[in-house]
Amino acid sequence: MKTCRFILSSGLMLFAAAGFSQSDSTGLPGDDFSLQGALALFKRSSSVEEFEKLLNTESSNVNNLDLNNDGQTDYVKVIDKFEGGVHAFILQVPVAENENQDIAVIELEKNGNESAHLQIIGDEDIYGEEVIVEPDGDDAGTAMMMPSSGARYDHGPAAWLTRANTIVVNVWTWPVVRFVYSPSYVVWVSPWHWTRRPVWWRPWRPVSWNVWRPRRAVYARHYVVVKQRRVVGARQVYRPMRSTSAIVRTRYSASVGRYRATRTSTTIQGKNGRKVKVTKTKVRRRR
Template identity: 55%
Template sequence: MNIRNYFTACIVCLGMTLTVSAQEQPEQDSTGLPGDNFSLQGALDLFKQSASPEAFEKLLNSANSKVNNLDLNEDGNTDYIRIVNKKENDVQVFILQALVSSTESQDIAVIELEKKGDNNAIVQIVGDPDIYGESVIAEPAEEEDNAFNYPPTSHGPAASSPEGIVVNVWLWPCVRFVYAPAYAVWVSPWTWYSHPVWYRPWRPLPWYAYRPVRYTYARRYVVVPVHRIPPARVIYRPVRVTSVTVINRNRVVVNNYRTTRNVNRYTPQRTNSGGRQYQSNTPARADRGSAINRGERADRRARVSENRPGGRNGGNRTRSGRRKADRGN
């Protein structure tokens, strides 16, 4: 084999190695949870683009958006996601609910929205713990034209927060639409038996193909550790819907995720793109020492004390005797 053929063979082998690595790499950040196949950031981005909740539902169930890749009932087609709106004063929730069967539905996420003033509103999307293993919260990341740090009593495009900047979403078309005086809350009329004429289900993508599309939405949104709209949870809690079929089917993977998941504290840090990322700065509970470890350390101290001459109490009496003897001399 001459040198040219040798280098050609090396290049071919290297190309094959890189190809295999590229195919295997996307699998590494898959949790195996159902939530891997639904982009919270993508849903919030579609909400931003929509003119109304009805238009949002249509975009969400469009194959072109590629936000929804869920097949919870494993029938080979993506699940239809309907929108259910609830409102109380200036707080609104938009429930994203998958139609699993003729008798069951499963909540996927909730968009929480609150009007904070005449020209201010904040929004978050919260992933359902049965789908994501825990409540995952995402919100818009601050950008040059939508966020500034300013006193919360003033008016402007953003609000101050201990956890960082809060983005004002009042200029989103759907937000202004749902706070118009004539707006009536939207409840999707579609059911398992009745779908809109425009809807065409599609085959879900495999993870390696869905992952790159899913993460294109993550650049403009950030996962945060805090609920900013507590009243929204009060509105949503009584109407939450879960599917026994979905819970049983994913029980093992969800329980494993919750068991191995470390509960960390987070603090906001700036990123080069202007957004926020939250990283752990607190050691895990095991690192700080559990009650069992503290008990073991106490037992070791007691055993060391007892192994000393005279034991714990005997040692004290001996030292006391020495002191008396010294005074006598």
């Protein structure tokens, strides 16, 4: 009898775990691309070309996208837009011969002789809203603090500066960051497109959410979702270049609509009597 109860209890626990795992999925394509994982690969890379290759390597467990629903993972190419000391690395998928869809953009800015910071922003068509992720200072290099108003930047890998107690990681020690700010760097634009792919690339079949979820979860430890954009100039560099796909919007319109329906906006009285718009999400989804 005890054995039967144990088996029944174990079965119920497994059923509950499976149900939780499924409910944790947003149903959006962003479930199948880890923003945290992309930053981890960027940190590991010595060049932008190597970063692109890692993104499209199955064992990296960052990319599980199949935006055109052909039963194979999509190739994610990287395009660097550089202007005024700011890099915008666009992560983009060719969805059809004449359609591309941006997945995310890594925004990088050098703010001192030996200091730089970055964020990755997930595209709203892929994640339902813009999702901003950055290193949390635990593992991703030397952390620094942003300066308060009127404070000066102390340059160097060990600089700590304060602004609203917000930790911002100095990524200058990352090999790829030094590489793209070296005088010999040639701005990277991926040569691959819909009909031309690298010979080394071997697409694989996307896995289910139950299998994929724990694989991408390993990257969440050292990268955190935030609300504040830090590389302000990158938005002006990237926004005119943003690519969206009608195929993707049509396929995921219902899922995006349901996701956005969980968000409500209210206007409250802020400081100095000014009205402030506050957006709340009923179901918090951590990426």
